[in-house]
Amino acid sequence: MRFCQSFMTELHRHLGEHTDVPAGDIGVGSREIGYLFGQCKRLTNRFEAGVLTGKSTGWGGSYARTEATGYGLVYFLRGMLRARGRAFDGTTVVVSGSGNVALYAIEKVHALGGKVVACSDSSGYIVDEDGIELALLKEVKEIRRVRLTAYTEARKHAVFSTAGPVGVPDQLPAAPAVPQQHVAGLDQLTCRLSRCNS
Numbered sequence: 001m002r003f004c005q006s007f008m009t010e011l012h013r014h015l016g017e018h019t020d021v022p023a024g025d026i027g028v029g030s031r032e033i034g035y036l037f038g039q040c041k042r043l044t045n046r047f048e049a050g051v052l053t054g055k056s057t058g059w060g061g062s063y064a065r066t067e068a069t070g071y072g073l074v075y076f077l078r079g080m081l082r083a084r085g086r087a088f089d090g091t092t093v094v095v096s097g098s099g100n101v102a103l104y105a106i107e108k109v110h111a112l113g114g115k116v117v118a119c120s121d122s123s124g125y126i127v128d129e130d131g132i133e134l135a136l137l138k139e140v141k142e143i144r145r146v147r148l149t150a151y152t153e154a155r156k157h158a159v160f161s162t163a164g165p166v167g168v169p170d171q172l173p174a175a176p177a178v179p180q181q182h183v184a185g186l187d188q189l190t191c192r193l194s195r196c197n198s
Contacts, residue, residue, distance in 0.1 A: 070104025
């Protein structure tokens with residue numbers, strides 16, 4: 001909190017609805033945006049809802065913003081499969097990442113009848129052939145804020161690997177939910193997109 005407040009103390013004079021509107025990114029979620037927004041409000045003595053994106057709805061944030069990118073990724077994937085004559089229901093999917101976008105992508109895959117068997121973070125990959133248990137993954141990544149190895153401690157049949165998604169067939173569709181600069185390092189996982197053509 002103190003870092004966010006100090007940062008906003010210097011940044012606030014360069015922000016505004018018609019000047020610059022920063023947004024959260026990796027490691028900066030609605031909690032941190034809330035700290036930034038609160039400090040900006042304290043310094044300017046104004047409630048400008050449009051000065052930062054990614055706020056919670058209590059501070060003027062958008063409903064479903066948190067879910068939007070992950071959901072959109074899955075809708076895109078479903079559209080690509082449909083264009084190739086494949087149904088999404090019953091599809092097994094691999095998701096790169098385990099952050100906000102990935103978590104909501106996994107949620108939407110489940111909601112549309114698919115199954116996610118692998119995901120990753122910067123330390124490696126987990127493969128859970130029974131399907132990623134979303135509640136456990138959210139606990140590991142959002143509440144405990146630890147590495148994916150904690151998932152395998154709770155799900156003994158799940159496998160962690162730094163070498164890639166071991167044992168996952170190449171023809172499975174992949175949903176890349178990681179920053180563009182990390183995709184090259186995850187090519188074992190993301191190159192599945194180009195092979196998903198049957």
